[in-house]
Amino acid sequence: MKLSKRTKKIMIAAVSVIVLAFLCSLTAFADGEVAGAVESTWNAAKGQIKTIVNNVVFPVVDVILAILLFVKIATSYMDYRKHGQFEWTAPAILFGCLSFSLTAPLYLWSIVGL
Structure with a gap:
């Protein structure tokens, strides 16, 4: 019985999927x-996370919002x-978000518990 190239590829793909599903379903015991x-x-990473968030994440968010x-x-x-009417909603929301993100490091860590 001779198999075509397409049938061989389908069989290889099916076997690969079955093996991958089997490997992903193994139970790991600790x-x-x-x-x-x-x-x-x-506890070891807590200080590093706080430093990275304070020195990298918040300044990037602040710059984007500004x-x-x-x-x-x-x-x-x-x-x-153009129209004679100033729309305040979007600038007010962005200003509120910017002021929130600028002051967040002062109180965020006491809320999170770090």
Whole structure:
């Protein structure tokens, strides 16, 4: 019995999917105290996470929100010149988000518990 190339490819793909599904469904058993290992890892990484979020994440979010705020104020002003009505909603929301993200490091860590 001779198989065509297409049939061979389909069979190889099917066997690959079955083997991958079998490997992903194996149960992993943990020996020892898993909770202690997770807790010690978290305690070791807690300071690094706080430093990265304070020095990288919040400044990036602040810069993006500031740029969006200035762009939205400019486009709102252009709409004001064109239509005679200034729309305050979007700049007010962006300003609120910017002020929230600028002050978040002051109180965020006490809420999270770090």
